[in-house]
Amino acid sequence: MGNATACGKNCCCLECDRRESCSEVCGELSEKCEFAFESDTSLVEMQKNAAVIISGIAALAVQKKQIEEQEKTMRDKLRETMESYGVKSFETPEVKFLYIPATTRTTIDAARLKKAMPDVVEKYSKITNVSASVKITVK
Numbered sequence: 001m002g003n004a005t006a007c008g009k010n011c012c013c014l015e016c017d018r019r020e021s022c023s024e025v026c027g028e029l030s031e032k033c034e035f036a037f038e039s040d041t042s043l044v045e046m047q048k049n050a051a052v053i054i055s056g057i058a059a060l061a062v063q064k065k066q067i068e069e070q071e072k073t074m075r076d077k078l079r080e081t082m083e084s085y086g087v088k089s090f091e092t093p094e095v096k097f098l099y100i101p102a103t104t105r106t107t108i109d110a111a112r113l114k115k116a117m118p119d120v121v122e123k124y125s126k127i128t129n130v131s132a133s134v135k136i137t138v139k
Contacts, residue, residue, distance in 0.1 A: 057136060065138040 007024035089098045114121045
């Protein structure tokens with residue numbers, strides 16, 4: 001990208017989250033904007049070159065969400081049935097099922113701890129490398 005916009009941000013005013021209230025908003029809210037043109041061109045090219053992959057992943061993501069919703073409904077019904085018959089576990093040739101009763105869990109409120117005892121949080125924090133990935137949200 002080129003230089004920053006009038007307000008100093010390195011993005012197109014079309015895409016800026018402060019566009020509505022910004023006093024420095026660019027007057028070229030069109031394809032003439034160097035920031036919009038670079039961003040739009042890259043996106044269009046990427047979508048064109050990966051169209052088959054994008055549509056395949058989208059279809060799989062939608063199917064996955066539907067299957068997960070079905071599985072949740074079926075798990076709930078199985079849990080209710082196991083509770084009503086007092087069955088704690090059973091197996092099929094493919095799968096083992098285990099009833100886990102409701103319980104409580106104790107966790108640490110990291111935000112409150114960080115605010116109250118930042119030195120402790122810093123002392124016991126560790127840095128972990130996280131691989132790049134793509135997050136897909138099914139609407």
